[in-house]
Amino acid sequence: MTAKSHYPGKKSHQGTSLELFTEEDILKIDHATIDVLSTFGVQVSDKEGLEAFKKAGCEVNMETMMVKIPEWLVRKSLATAPSKFYLYGREEKNTLEQEHKGRVHFTCFGTGIQVCRYLGNGQYKTTDSDETDLANCAKLVDWADNVDYFSLPVSARNWAGKGAQDVHEMLTSLKNTSKHFHHIDPVAENVKFYWDLAVAYYGGNAKMAKEKPIFSMLVCPTSPLELSHNAAQVIMQGAKYGVPVNVLSMAMAGGSSSVFLAGTLVTHNAEVLAGIVLSQIVAPGAPVWYGSSTTTFDLKRGTAPVGSPELGLISAAVAKLGQFYGLPVFVAGV
Protein backbone atom coordinates (compact mmCIF):
# COMPACT_ATOMS: atom_id res chain seq x y z
CA MET A 1 0.00 0.00 0.00
CA THR A 2 1.36 3.40 -0.91
CA ALA A 3 0.70 6.73 0.80
CA LYS A 4 -1.22 7.84 -2.27
CA SER A 5 -3.98 5.13 -1.93
CA HIS A 6 -7.51 6.39 -1.33
CA TYR A 7 -10.99 4.95 -0.83
CA PRO A 8 -13.31 5.13 -3.84
CA GLY A 9 -16.35 7.28 -2.91
CA LYS A 10 -16.57 6.46 0.80
CA LYS A 11 -19.68 7.56 2.70
CA SER A 12 -19.21 8.50 6.31
CA HIS A 13 -21.50 9.32 9.24
CA GLN A 14 -20.97 12.42 11.40
CA GLY A 15 -22.12 12.40 15.00
CA THR A 16 -24.84 10.11 16.38
CA SER A 17 -28.32 9.50 15.03
CA LEU A 18 -31.44 7.79 16.28
CA GLU A 19 -33.74 6.78 13.44
CA LEU A 20 -37.13 5.90 14.90
CA PHE A 21 -39.11 5.89 11.70
CA THR A 22 -39.15 4.81 8.08
CA GLU A 23 -40.65 7.27 5.65
CA GLU A 24 -43.88 5.27 5.64
CA ASP A 25 -44.05 5.52 9.45
CA ILE A 26 -43.78 9.32 9.33
CA LEU A 27 -46.41 9.46 6.59
CA LYS A 28 -48.77 7.46 8.80
CA ILE A 29 -48.39 10.02 11.59
CA ASP A 30 -48.72 12.88 9.13
CA HIS A 31 -51.89 11.41 7.56
CA ALA A 32 -53.44 10.73 10.95
CA THR A 33 -52.67 14.34 11.94
CA ILE A 34 -54.31 15.70 8.80
CA ASP A 35 -57.30 13.51 9.58
CA VAL A 36 -57.55 14.99 13.09
CA LEU A 37 -57.12 18.58 11.85
CA SER A 38 -59.54 18.35 8.95
CA THR A 39 -62.31 16.16 10.36
CA PHE A 40 -62.26 16.87 14.10
CA GLY A 41 -60.34 20.14 14.30
CA VAL A 42 -58.82 22.17 17.09
CA GLN A 43 -60.46 24.53 19.54
CA VAL A 44 -59.28 28.12 19.11
CA SER A 45 -60.34 30.08 22.18
CA ASP A 46 -59.78 33.52 20.65
CA LYS A 47 -62.24 35.51 18.50
CA GLU A 48 -59.57 37.13 16.35
CA GLY A 49 -57.93 33.74 15.82
CA LEU A 50 -61.24 32.15 14.82
CA GLU A 51 -61.86 34.89 12.29
CA ALA A 52 -58.36 34.51 10.86
CA PHE A 53 -58.87 30.77 10.34
CA LYS A 54 -62.31 31.39 8.82
CA LYS A 55 -60.97 33.99 6.40
CA ALA A 56 -58.21 31.58 5.36
CA GLY A 57 -60.75 28.95 4.30
CA CYS A 58 -61.31 26.78 7.37
CA GLU A 59 -64.67 25.49 8.58
CA VAL A 60 -65.21 27.41 11.82
CA ASN A 61 -67.95 27.00 14.41
CA MET A 62 -67.95 30.28 16.33
CA GLU A 63 -70.05 28.82 19.15
CA THR A 64 -68.02 25.72 19.90
CA MET A 65 -64.85 27.52 18.73
CA MET A 66 -63.84 24.44 16.75
CA VAL A 67 -61.76 24.98 13.63
CA LYS A 68 -61.33 22.33 10.95
CA ILE A 69 -58.13 22.96 9.03
CA PRO A 70 -58.07 21.41 5.53
CA GLU A 71 -54.98 19.60 4.27
CA TRP A 72 -54.24 22.15 1.55
CA LEU A 73 -53.93 24.93 4.11
CA VAL A 74 -51.55 22.87 6.26
CA ARG A 75 -49.32 22.14 3.25
CA LYS A 76 -49.46 25.75 2.08
CA SER A 77 -48.47 26.99 5.53
CA LEU A 78 -45.57 24.57 5.70
CA ALA A 79 -44.44 25.81 2.29
CA THR A 80 -44.32 29.43 3.48
CA ALA A 81 -42.76 28.82 6.92
CA PRO A 82 -39.03 29.49 6.63
CA SER A 83 -36.48 26.69 6.91
CA LYS A 84 -33.95 29.08 8.44
CA PHE A 85 -33.96 32.26 10.49
CA TYR A 86 -31.55 34.10 12.75
CA LEU A 87 -31.63 34.90 16.44
CA TYR A 88 -29.78 38.11 17.20
CA GLY A 89 -27.82 38.96 20.32
CA ARG A 90 -26.62 42.37 21.43
CA GLU A 91 -23.17 41.20 20.43
CA GLU A 92 -22.80 39.99 16.89
CA LYS A 93 -20.74 36.96 17.89
CA ASN A 94 -23.82 35.70 19.75
CA THR A 95 -26.08 35.84 16.72
CA LEU A 96 -26.91 32.37 15.45
CA GLU A 97 -29.02 30.55 12.92
CA GLN A 98 -31.91 28.17 13.53
CA GLU A 99 -32.04 25.93 10.52
CA HIS A 100 -33.92 22.91 9.25
CA LYS A 101 -31.50 19.97 9.68
CA GLY A 102 -28.90 22.51 10.74
CA ARG A 103 -26.58 22.61 13.73
CA VAL A 104 -27.84 21.82 17.21
CA HIS A 105 -27.80 24.70 19.68
CA PHE A 106 -28.44 24.71 23.42
CA THR A 107 -30.40 26.99 25.68
CA CYS A 108 -31.18 27.02 29.38
CA PHE A 109 -34.87 26.46 30.08
CA GLY A 110 -37.53 27.35 32.68
CA THR A 111 -39.47 28.89 34.04
CA GLY A 112 -38.39 28.17 37.58
CA ILE A 113 -40.02 29.87 40.51
CA GLN A 114 -37.51 29.28 43.26
CA VAL A 115 -33.76 29.42 43.75
CA CYS A 116 -31.57 27.60 46.19
CA ARG A 117 -29.27 30.08 47.89
CA TYR A 118 -25.99 29.00 49.36
CA LEU A 119 -25.55 30.63 52.75
CA GLY A 120 -22.08 29.29 53.43
CA ASN A 121 -20.86 26.56 55.77
CA GLY A 122 -22.81 23.94 53.80
CA GLN A 123 -26.13 25.72 54.51
CA TYR A 124 -28.76 26.26 51.82
CA LYS A 125 -32.06 28.12 51.74
CA THR A 126 -34.74 27.82 49.05
CA THR A 127 -36.78 30.96 48.41
CA ASP A 128 -38.91 32.36 45.59
CA SER A 129 -36.82 33.79 42.76
CA ASP A 130 -36.68 37.53 42.05
CA GLU A 131 -35.42 40.00 39.48
CA THR A 132 -31.88 39.93 40.84
CA ASP A 133 -31.75 36.16 40.43
CA LEU A 134 -32.90 36.53 36.85
CA ALA A 135 -30.21 39.14 36.18
CA ASN A 136 -27.55 36.90 37.71
CA CYS A 137 -28.65 33.92 35.63
CA ALA A 138 -28.47 36.09 32.51
CA LYS A 139 -24.91 37.12 33.37
CA LEU A 140 -23.95 33.51 34.04
CA VAL A 141 -25.36 32.37 30.71
CA ASP A 142 -23.59 35.26 29.05
CA TRP A 143 -20.32 33.76 30.27
CA ALA A 144 -21.20 30.10 29.56
CA ASP A 145 -19.81 29.06 26.18
CA ASN A 146 -21.99 25.95 26.13
CA VAL A 147 -25.26 27.93 26.19
CA ASP A 148 -26.07 29.56 22.87
CA TYR A 149 -29.03 31.74 23.83
CA PHE A 150 -30.90 32.77 26.97
CA SER A 151 -34.37 31.39 27.76
CA LEU A 152 -36.18 32.73 30.81
CA PRO A 153 -34.83 30.48 33.58
CA VAL A 154 -36.51 31.94 36.67
CA SER A 155 -39.39 34.25 37.28
CA ALA A 156 -39.04 37.78 38.74
CA ARG A 157 -41.60 36.97 41.42
CA ASN A 158 -40.95 40.14 43.38
CA TRP A 159 -43.07 41.82 40.70
CA ALA A 160 -46.08 39.47 41.14
CA GLY A 161 -49.09 41.60 41.95
CA LYS A 162 -47.01 44.78 41.81
CA GLY A 163 -46.36 45.20 38.10
CA ALA A 164 -46.13 43.46 34.73
CA GLN A 165 -43.76 40.70 35.78
CA ASP A 166 -43.26 39.42 32.22
CA VAL A 167 -42.28 42.84 30.89
CA HIS A 168 -39.74 43.28 33.67
CA GLU A 169 -38.42 39.82 32.81
CA MET A 170 -37.94 40.96 29.21
CA LEU A 171 -36.05 44.14 30.12
CA THR A 172 -33.93 42.54 32.85
CA SER A 173 -32.91 39.75 30.48
CA LEU A 174 -31.99 42.12 27.66
CA LYS A 175 -29.96 44.28 30.03
CA ASN A 176 -27.94 41.43 31.50
CA THR A 177 -27.04 39.23 28.57
CA SER A 178 -25.57 39.95 25.18
CA LYS A 179 -27.09 36.71 23.87
CA HIS A 180 -30.49 36.38 22.22
CA PHE A 181 -33.44 36.28 24.66
CA HIS A 182 -36.18 33.64 24.29
CA HIS A 183 -39.20 34.74 26.35
CA ILE A 184 -40.86 31.51 27.34
CA ASP A 185 -43.64 33.05 29.43
CA PRO A 186 -45.14 35.81 27.25
CA VAL A 187 -48.46 37.45 28.04
CA ALA A 188 -50.49 38.35 24.95
CA GLU A 189 -51.61 41.73 26.32
CA ASN A 190 -47.96 42.76 26.83
CA VAL A 191 -46.36 41.65 23.55
CA LYS A 192 -46.62 45.24 22.31
CA PHE A 193 -44.43 46.33 25.25
CA TYR A 194 -41.81 43.66 24.48
CA TRP A 195 -41.83 45.01 20.91
CA ASP A 196 -41.47 48.60 22.14
CA LEU A 197 -38.41 47.54 24.14
CA ALA A 198 -36.89 45.83 21.11
CA VAL A 199 -37.51 48.90 18.94
CA ALA A 200 -36.03 51.15 21.65
CA TYR A 201 -32.96 48.89 21.67
CA TYR A 202 -32.59 49.60 17.95
CA GLY A 203 -32.91 53.36 18.56
CA GLY A 204 -36.49 53.53 17.31
CA ASN A 205 -35.74 51.64 14.09
CA ALA A 206 -38.72 49.24 13.86
CA LYS A 207 -37.53 47.90 10.49
CA MET A 208 -34.25 46.79 12.00
CA ALA A 209 -36.02 45.37 15.05
CA LYS A 210 -37.99 43.17 12.64
CA GLU A 211 -35.01 42.21 10.48
CA LYS A 212 -32.80 41.40 13.45
CA PRO A 213 -35.05 40.08 16.24
CA ILE A 214 -33.31 40.53 19.57
CA PHE A 215 -35.96 38.41 21.29
CA SER A 216 -38.28 35.54 20.42
CA MET A 217 -41.28 33.98 22.17
CA LEU A 218 -42.59 30.57 23.10
CA VAL A 219 -46.21 29.51 23.47
CA CYS A 220 -47.86 26.23 24.30
CA PRO A 221 -51.04 24.99 22.73
CA THR A 222 -53.22 23.46 25.43
CA SER A 223 -53.38 19.72 25.04
CA PRO A 224 -55.55 18.19 23.84
CA LEU A 225 -56.08 20.13 20.64
CA GLU A 226 -56.63 23.72 21.83
CA LEU A 227 -55.06 27.08 21.10
CA SER A 228 -55.89 29.31 24.06
CA HIS A 229 -56.50 33.07 23.80
CA ASN A 230 -52.94 33.70 25.02
CA ALA A 231 -51.37 31.22 22.58
CA ALA A 232 -53.38 32.44 19.59
CA GLN A 233 -52.65 36.10 20.31
CA VAL A 234 -48.90 35.61 20.90
CA ILE A 235 -48.64 33.62 17.65
CA MET A 236 -50.53 36.30 15.68
CA GLN A 237 -48.68 39.25 17.18
CA GLY A 238 -45.33 37.51 16.83
CA ALA A 239 -46.09 36.88 13.17
CA LYS A 240 -47.07 40.53 12.60
CA TYR A 241 -43.94 41.89 14.30
CA GLY A 242 -41.63 39.32 12.72
CA VAL A 243 -40.63 37.96 16.13
CA PRO A 244 -39.79 34.23 15.93
CA VAL A 245 -42.39 32.13 17.73
CA ASN A 246 -41.80 28.67 19.15
CA VAL A 247 -45.06 26.71 18.93
CA LEU A 248 -44.22 24.17 21.57
CA SER A 249 -46.65 21.57 22.77
CA MET A 250 -46.31 19.78 26.08
CA ALA A 251 -48.75 16.94 25.83
CA MET A 252 -48.64 14.39 28.65
CA ALA A 253 -49.15 10.86 27.36
CA GLY A 254 -51.86 9.29 29.49
CA GLY A 255 -53.00 12.65 30.85
CA SER A 256 -53.71 15.13 28.06
CA SER A 257 -53.02 12.83 25.13
CA SER A 258 -53.12 9.14 24.28
CA VAL A 259 -51.20 6.86 26.61
CA PHE A 260 -49.75 5.33 23.45
CA LEU A 261 -46.76 7.37 22.26
CA ALA A 262 -47.72 7.18 18.58
CA GLY A 263 -51.16 8.57 19.42
CA THR A 264 -49.53 11.31 21.45
CA LEU A 265 -47.35 12.22 18.47
CA VAL A 266 -50.49 12.62 16.33
CA THR A 267 -52.28 15.06 18.63
CA HIS A 268 -49.03 16.85 19.50
CA ASN A 269 -48.40 17.23 15.79
CA ALA A 270 -51.91 18.58 15.21
CA GLU A 271 -51.52 21.16 18.00
CA VAL A 272 -48.18 22.46 16.74
CA LEU A 273 -49.24 22.52 13.09
CA ALA A 274 -52.43 24.41 14.01
CA GLY A 275 -50.26 27.09 15.65
CA ILE A 276 -47.92 27.22 12.67
CA VAL A 277 -50.87 27.53 10.26
CA LEU A 278 -52.16 30.49 12.29
CA SER A 279 -48.81 32.26 12.11
CA GLN A 280 -48.58 31.76 8.34
CA ILE A 281 -52.15 32.90 7.76
CA VAL A 282 -51.33 36.17 9.51
CA ALA A 283 -47.91 36.65 7.92
CA PRO A 284 -46.64 34.17 5.35
CA GLY A 285 -42.95 33.62 5.98
CA ALA A 286 -43.16 34.40 9.72
CA PRO A 287 -40.36 32.53 11.49
CA VAL A 288 -41.53 29.62 13.66
CA TRP A 289 -40.05 26.64 15.43
CA TYR A 290 -41.65 23.21 15.65
CA GLY A 291 -41.45 22.69 19.39
CA SER A 292 -41.91 19.96 21.95
CA SER A 293 -41.70 19.32 25.66
CA THR A 294 -44.15 16.45 25.33
CA THR A 295 -43.62 13.69 27.86
CA THR A 296 -45.52 11.06 29.81
CA PHE A 297 -48.02 11.57 32.59
CA ASP A 298 -47.00 9.71 35.73
CA LEU A 299 -50.18 7.83 36.59
CA LYS A 300 -48.90 6.97 40.04
CA ARG A 301 -48.11 10.51 41.13
CA GLY A 302 -50.13 12.74 38.80
CA THR A 303 -47.05 14.62 37.60
CA ALA A 304 -45.34 15.22 34.27
CA PRO A 305 -41.75 14.02 34.54
CA VAL A 306 -39.57 15.86 32.05
CA GLY A 307 -36.74 13.45 32.75
CA SER A 308 -38.61 10.30 31.74
CA PRO A 309 -37.12 7.94 29.15
CA GLU A 310 -40.25 8.50 27.06
CA LEU A 311 -39.43 12.19 26.79
CA GLY A 312 -36.19 11.22 25.11
CA LEU A 313 -38.03 8.99 22.67
CA ILE A 314 -40.69 11.59 22.00
CA SER A 315 -38.13 14.35 21.49
CA ALA A 316 -36.29 12.17 18.98
CA ALA A 317 -39.58 11.39 17.23
CA VAL A 318 -40.68 15.02 17.17
CA ALA A 319 -37.33 16.03 15.71
CA LYS A 320 -38.03 13.69 12.81
CA LEU A 321 -41.50 15.17 12.33
CA GLY A 322 -40.15 18.72 12.32
CA GLN A 323 -37.47 17.71 9.85
CA PHE A 324 -40.11 16.05 7.69
CA TYR A 325 -41.96 19.38 7.58
CA GLY A 326 -38.84 21.37 6.74
CA LEU A 327 -38.78 23.39 9.94
CA PRO A 328 -36.21 24.25 12.61
CA VAL A 329 -36.97 22.08 15.64
CA PHE A 330 -36.80 22.85 19.38
CA VAL A 331 -37.13 19.94 21.79
CA ALA A 332 -36.79 19.27 25.49
CA GLY A 333 -33.45 17.65 26.09
CA VAL A 334 -31.15 16.81 28.95
Place this chain on the structure above:
Amino acid sequence: MTQKDLNERAKKAVMAYDQKASAEVAKEAIAAKADLVNLIQEGYTAGIQEVGDLYQAKKLFLPHIMSAANAMNVGVNLLTPELEKAGKSAGEGLGKFLICTIEGDIHSIGKDIVAIMLKVAGFNVINMGRDIPVKDIVAAVKSEKPKAVGTSALMTSTMVNQKTFEELLKEEGVRNKVITNIGGAPTTQQWCDEIGADVYSENATDCVNKMVAKVKG
Protein backbone atom coordinates in the same frame (compact mmCIF):
# COMPACT_ATOMS: atom_id res chain seq x y z
CA MET B 1 -81.28 -8.67 50.57
CA THR B 2 -80.34 -6.79 53.73
CA GLN B 3 -78.99 -3.25 53.97
CA LYS B 4 -75.62 -4.76 54.82
CA ASP B 5 -75.70 -6.91 51.65
CA LEU B 6 -76.59 -3.90 49.48
CA ASN B 7 -73.81 -1.85 51.01
CA GLU B 8 -71.31 -4.64 50.46
CA ARG B 9 -72.33 -5.03 46.80
CA ALA B 10 -72.08 -1.29 46.19
CA LYS B 11 -68.61 -1.21 47.73
CA LYS B 12 -67.52 -4.20 45.63
CA ALA B 13 -68.94 -2.63 42.44
CA VAL B 14 -66.88 0.53 43.00
CA MET B 15 -63.72 -1.44 43.80
CA ALA B 16 -64.25 -3.60 40.70
CA TYR B 17 -64.90 -0.48 38.54
CA ASP B 18 -68.17 -2.17 37.54
CA GLN B 19 -70.66 0.46 36.37
CA LYS B 20 -73.30 -2.17 35.52
CA ALA B 21 -73.17 -3.73 38.98
CA SER B 22 -73.18 -0.26 40.56
CA ALA B 23 -76.39 0.64 38.72
CA GLU B 24 -78.01 -2.72 39.60
CA VAL B 25 -77.45 -2.23 43.34
CA ALA B 26 -78.86 1.29 43.18
CA LYS B 27 -82.00 0.13 41.36
CA GLU B 28 -82.54 -2.78 43.73
CA ALA B 29 -82.09 -0.52 46.74
CA ILE B 30 -84.64 1.96 45.39
CA ALA B 31 -87.15 -0.86 44.70
CA ALA B 32 -86.59 -2.34 48.17
CA LYS B 33 -87.01 1.13 49.78
CA ALA B 34 -83.65 0.64 51.49
CA ASP B 35 -81.78 3.36 53.40
CA LEU B 36 -80.22 5.17 50.40
CA VAL B 37 -78.14 7.59 52.48
CA ASN B 38 -76.59 4.65 54.31
CA LEU B 39 -75.98 2.92 50.97
CA ILE B 40 -74.04 5.95 49.70
CA GLN B 41 -72.04 6.36 52.89
CA GLU B 42 -71.36 2.72 53.83
CA GLY B 43 -71.41 1.30 50.32
CA TYR B 44 -70.21 3.55 47.50
CA THR B 45 -68.19 5.99 49.60
CA ALA B 46 -66.59 3.19 51.59
CA GLY B 47 -65.52 1.62 48.29
CA ILE B 48 -64.02 4.78 46.85
CA GLN B 49 -62.19 5.54 50.06
CA GLU B 50 -60.59 2.13 50.03
CA VAL B 51 -59.47 2.75 46.45
CA GLY B 52 -58.09 6.09 47.64
CA ASP B 53 -56.12 4.39 50.42
CA LEU B 54 -54.64 1.92 47.93
CA TYR B 55 -53.68 4.85 45.67
CA GLN B 56 -51.90 6.55 48.60
CA ALA B 57 -50.08 3.26 49.18
CA LYS B 58 -49.05 3.36 45.49
CA LYS B 59 -50.81 0.04 44.87
CA LEU B 60 -53.39 1.60 42.58
CA PHE B 61 -52.94 4.49 40.16
CA LEU B 62 -54.93 7.40 38.78
CA PRO B 63 -56.80 5.40 36.10
CA HIS B 64 -58.11 3.16 38.91
CA ILE B 65 -59.33 6.22 40.82
CA MET B 66 -61.09 7.56 37.70
CA SER B 67 -62.70 4.18 36.95
CA ALA B 68 -63.84 3.73 40.54
CA ALA B 69 -65.25 7.27 40.59
CA ASN B 70 -67.13 6.58 37.34
CA ALA B 71 -68.61 3.39 38.79
CA MET B 72 -69.62 5.26 41.95
CA ASN B 73 -71.18 8.15 40.02
CA VAL B 74 -73.41 5.79 38.01
CA GLY B 75 -74.94 4.48 41.23
CA VAL B 76 -75.10 7.79 43.10
CA ASN B 77 -76.67 9.56 40.12
CA LEU B 78 -79.55 7.05 40.23
CA LEU B 79 -80.01 7.54 43.97
CA THR B 80 -79.79 11.35 44.08
CA PRO B 81 -83.22 12.11 42.49
CA GLU B 82 -84.84 9.63 44.92
CA LEU B 83 -83.18 11.37 47.85
CA GLU B 84 -84.32 14.75 46.58
CA LYS B 85 -87.92 13.45 46.27
CA ALA B 86 -87.78 12.36 49.90
CA GLY B 87 -86.26 15.70 50.92
CA LYS B 88 -83.06 14.07 52.08
CA SER B 89 -79.43 14.74 51.31
CA ALA B 90 -76.50 12.36 51.05
CA GLY B 91 -74.75 14.55 53.56
CA GLU B 92 -71.99 17.07 53.20
CA GLY B 93 -69.38 14.58 54.31
CA LEU B 94 -66.30 16.53 55.34
CA GLY B 95 -67.79 19.71 53.90
CA LYS B 96 -68.31 21.59 50.66
CA PHE B 97 -65.17 22.36 48.65
CA LEU B 98 -65.35 24.80 45.74
CA ILE B 99 -62.54 24.36 43.23
CA CYS B 100 -61.59 26.07 39.97
CA THR B 101 -58.77 27.26 37.73
CA ILE B 102 -58.31 30.99 38.30
CA GLU B 103 -59.32 33.73 35.90
CA GLY B 104 -57.18 33.88 32.75
CA ASP B 105 -55.86 30.34 33.10
CA ILE B 106 -57.17 27.32 31.19
CA HIS B 107 -55.07 24.52 32.62
CA SER B 108 -57.25 21.99 34.41
CA ILE B 109 -55.72 18.52 34.68
CA GLY B 110 -54.07 19.04 38.07
CA LYS B 111 -57.13 20.79 39.44
CA ASP B 112 -59.40 17.96 38.23
CA ILE B 113 -57.20 15.36 39.91
CA VAL B 114 -57.36 17.33 43.17
CA ALA B 115 -61.15 17.51 42.79
CA ILE B 116 -61.42 13.75 42.41
CA MET B 117 -59.09 13.04 45.32
CA LEU B 118 -60.99 15.46 47.59
CA LYS B 119 -64.23 13.73 46.61
CA VAL B 120 -62.68 10.35 47.37
CA ALA B 121 -61.60 11.68 50.75
CA GLY B 122 -65.20 12.63 51.52
CA PHE B 123 -65.61 16.29 50.55
CA ASN B 124 -68.63 17.52 48.59
CA VAL B 125 -66.73 18.97 45.66
CA ILE B 126 -68.13 21.62 43.31
CA ASN B 127 -65.81 21.89 40.30
CA MET B 128 -66.45 25.27 38.70
CA GLY B 129 -64.15 24.63 35.75
CA ARG B 130 -61.40 26.78 34.28
CA ASP B 131 -60.77 30.48 33.60
CA ILE B 132 -63.30 31.50 36.24
CA PRO B 133 -63.50 35.26 36.82
CA VAL B 134 -62.52 36.19 40.36
CA LYS B 135 -65.84 37.94 40.95
CA ASP B 136 -67.71 34.74 39.98
CA ILE B 137 -65.72 32.68 42.46
CA VAL B 138 -66.56 35.18 45.21
CA ALA B 139 -70.23 35.05 44.18
CA ALA B 140 -70.11 31.25 44.41
CA VAL B 141 -68.52 31.45 47.87
CA LYS B 142 -71.45 33.67 48.95
CA SER B 143 -74.16 31.45 47.44
CA GLU B 144 -72.71 27.97 48.14
CA LYS B 145 -71.19 28.81 51.52
CA PRO B 146 -68.45 26.18 51.15
CA LYS B 147 -66.09 25.15 53.91
CA ALA B 148 -63.14 25.76 51.59
CA VAL B 149 -62.34 27.19 48.18
CA GLY B 150 -59.34 26.15 46.09
CA THR B 151 -57.90 28.07 43.15
CA SER B 152 -55.35 26.67 40.73
CA ALA B 153 -52.92 28.62 38.52
CA LEU B 154 -50.35 27.24 36.11
CA MET B 155 -48.81 30.46 34.85
CA THR B 156 -46.85 33.14 36.68
CA SER B 157 -49.04 35.68 34.88
CA THR B 158 -52.33 34.25 36.16
CA MET B 159 -51.35 33.40 39.73
CA VAL B 160 -51.59 37.14 40.43
CA ASN B 161 -55.38 36.68 40.33
CA GLN B 162 -55.13 34.44 43.39
CA LYS B 163 -54.05 37.59 45.25
CA THR B 164 -56.92 39.57 43.71
CA PHE B 165 -59.29 36.83 44.88
CA GLU B 166 -58.09 37.13 48.49
CA GLU B 167 -58.57 40.90 48.33
CA LEU B 168 -62.06 40.65 46.86
CA LEU B 169 -63.13 38.12 49.51
CA LYS B 170 -62.07 40.65 52.16
CA GLU B 171 -63.84 43.51 50.40
CA GLU B 172 -67.05 41.48 50.22
CA GLY B 173 -66.79 40.58 53.88
CA VAL B 174 -66.63 36.81 53.40
CA ARG B 175 -62.93 36.11 53.78
CA ASN B 176 -63.22 34.76 57.32
CA LYS B 177 -66.13 32.49 56.35
CA VAL B 178 -64.05 30.19 54.15
CA ILE B 179 -60.69 28.38 54.11
CA THR B 180 -58.71 29.47 51.02
CA ASN B 181 -56.47 27.01 49.25
CA ILE B 182 -53.97 27.71 46.47
CA GLY B 183 -52.19 25.36 44.15
CA GLY B 184 -50.56 25.04 40.75
CA ALA B 185 -47.01 24.82 39.45
CA PRO B 186 -45.85 28.44 39.99
CA THR B 187 -47.33 28.71 43.47
CA THR B 188 -45.31 28.20 46.63
CA GLN B 189 -45.75 28.42 50.38
CA GLN B 190 -44.04 31.81 50.20
CA TRP B 191 -46.67 33.05 47.71
CA CYS B 192 -49.43 31.62 49.91
CA ASP B 193 -48.06 33.53 52.92
CA GLU B 194 -47.59 36.69 50.88
CA ILE B 195 -51.20 36.82 49.68
CA GLY B 196 -52.70 35.61 52.94
CA ALA B 197 -54.20 32.34 51.71
CA ASP B 198 -54.77 29.67 54.36
CA VAL B 199 -53.37 26.55 52.70
CA TYR B 200 -50.80 25.86 50.01
CA SER B 201 -51.07 22.48 48.29
CA GLU B 202 -48.15 21.10 46.37
CA ASN B 203 -50.18 18.28 44.80
CA ALA B 204 -53.45 16.36 45.17
CA THR B 205 -52.21 14.19 48.04
CA ASP B 206 -50.88 17.23 49.89
CA CYS B 207 -54.22 19.02 49.45
CA VAL B 208 -56.22 16.09 50.78
CA ASN B 209 -53.94 15.57 53.78
CA LYS B 210 -53.90 19.25 54.72
CA MET B 211 -57.64 19.75 54.21
CA VAL B 212 -58.67 16.62 56.13
CA ALA B 213 -56.39 17.70 59.00
CA LYS B 214 -57.84 21.21 58.93
CA VAL B 215 -61.45 20.05 58.88
CA LYS B 216 -61.11 17.28 61.45
CA GLY B 217 -58.91 19.50 63.63
